[in-house]
Amino acid sequence: NNQGQLKTTVFHKPAAEPYIVPFLSDHPHYIHRNTIKRALFRAVRLCSNVEDFDKERLNIELTLLLNSYPPQFISYHFKKFFQQNNNMSVMERLDNGLYEELHRELILRPTRREREKQQQQKDMISNPNQLSSIQTEQQRECWNKKEIRVHFTFESCPMLDSKYQLSRLWQKYSIYPGSPMKNVTLQISTTTNKSLSQLLIKKKPPRSMLINVDSTNTKLIKKPNYTSNNSSYHSYCSPCLEDKNRVHSIENCLLILLIKKACVFPDSFPHA
Structure with missing residues (x-):
């Protein structure tokens, strides 16, 4: 609050090291363009006056330079951002x-x-009987006879010009008078390499796989009491299971009892 005027700026944690995608990383070039655009867009939205925005702009430029972004690349996309916003x-x-x-x-x-x-x-509002998100996604993935999509993993050196080479080959050998592929559009796009978090962190399955999981047969199992040395194993299977699942549940309980007994009294079982 500056004399009754709300003042907002971009907050940077002192202990946090600023990180953006390095220019020499193995990512498609649109990632680097979007990095500059997102940083400027965020700075304009958060900084309430022009002086704070100018400080944040200098901070963005220094961060980009430290991550090997070329000065001409930075100035070009800075200028393009203000041109697109007519200011x-x-x-x-x-x-x-x-x-x-x-x-x-x-x-x-x-x-x-x-x-x-x-x-x-x-x-x-316009279509109350709209299909679910899963059905809509399935419709999007249906085959489009007017379009061919080609995806390949981006690589900075060997695959840098593959998109343009493939387009030239398509125009040369597939687009000619009388060709059945004349009206088909070739869409070539790149996919980014997987990060370390995607490779090393195991995530739960997507929600679409977990929707139809049947949890009606999931029962809580009471732990047996092992306080006394000659403790007897009480029945901890729920007797109120449905008849169709009773046999299967009893078999599971017997198997669990054998495993528990082998852990507590290993001498009672023959060694291999």
Whole structure:
């Protein structure tokens, strides 16, 4: 609160080291372009005055330079960001009035998630009998006879020009008068390499796989009491199971009893 005026800035943790995708990493080039665009978009939305935005802009430039981003690449995409938002004057001079217009415009602009949510609400209003998300995704994955999609893992050196080479080969050998593939569009896109977290961290299955899990037969098993030396194993199987599952449950209980007994009294079982 600065004399009755709300002041907001980008907060940086002192102990946190700033990290962005290095320019020399094995990622498609659109990742590096989007890195600059997202950083500037976040700075304009969070900084309430032009001086704080200018400090954050310098911080973004230094972070990019330390991660091997070329100066020409940085200046080009900085300029492109202000051109797309029709406000080049903010880049040329620190005018608080012009910056407030840009700041207000980007704050009111919905994000991608907000646009998707608004579109879903419109679709539900216009079509109450809309298909579920799983069925909609299955329809999207249906074969499109007018389009061929090719995905390959991006590699900076050997596969850098493969997209353009494949497009030239497609135009040369598939697009000719009388060709059945003349009206088919070739869409070539890249996929990023898996990160260490994706390779090393085991995540739970997707929600679509867990929806139809039958949990009606899941029962809590009471632990036997091992306080006394000659403790007897009491029955800890629930007797109120359904008849169709009774035999299977009894077999499971007997198997658990044998395992427990082998752990507590190993001498009672012959060794291999």
